[in-house]
Amino acid sequence: MKKLVAICAFLALPFAIASCSSDDNVIRKKSDYEGTWVTDSLSYTIPNGPTMKHKFKDMPGGDDAITQDIMILTEDKATLVETTKKGVDQPAVQGVIKDQVITFNSDDPRHTPRTIVRTTDAKLTVVYDIAMRGDNLPVTVTYLRKN
Known part of the structure; x- marks a missing residue:
């Protein structure tokens, strides 16, 4: 009887070891939005009026108007860098994504x-x-992925 129990225990050992693998090797699925994005276009609807669509860089404004946004997105963090009409990059702004x-x-x-x-x-x-x-005014802005 002792031999039978020992044989069963010996045969069960590989299954017990294999089922106790580490969970540290979990691979996170990358969010679709992760990456670097550059503004392309902006659209909005004027209350009681038409829907307007512009290239983002062509939006009117003074010399300090923003003509380009670059957003760098990770799973839960965002960095925004804006460029003015004069070509000056503004200080990066940090954010979170939830x-x-x-x-x-x-x-x-x-x-x-x-x-x-x-x-x-x-x-x-x-x-x-x-x-x-x-x-x-709510606006819809499209960004293109920067390679």
């Missing part, structure tokens, strides 16, 4: 939360509010 919403650590009213609404291999679409003519 539930597809990018929230920047900034007191600048232009850095309102941005909601990721669509992502493809080549294009990222976000929606956020901007101040325009004394009113807050």
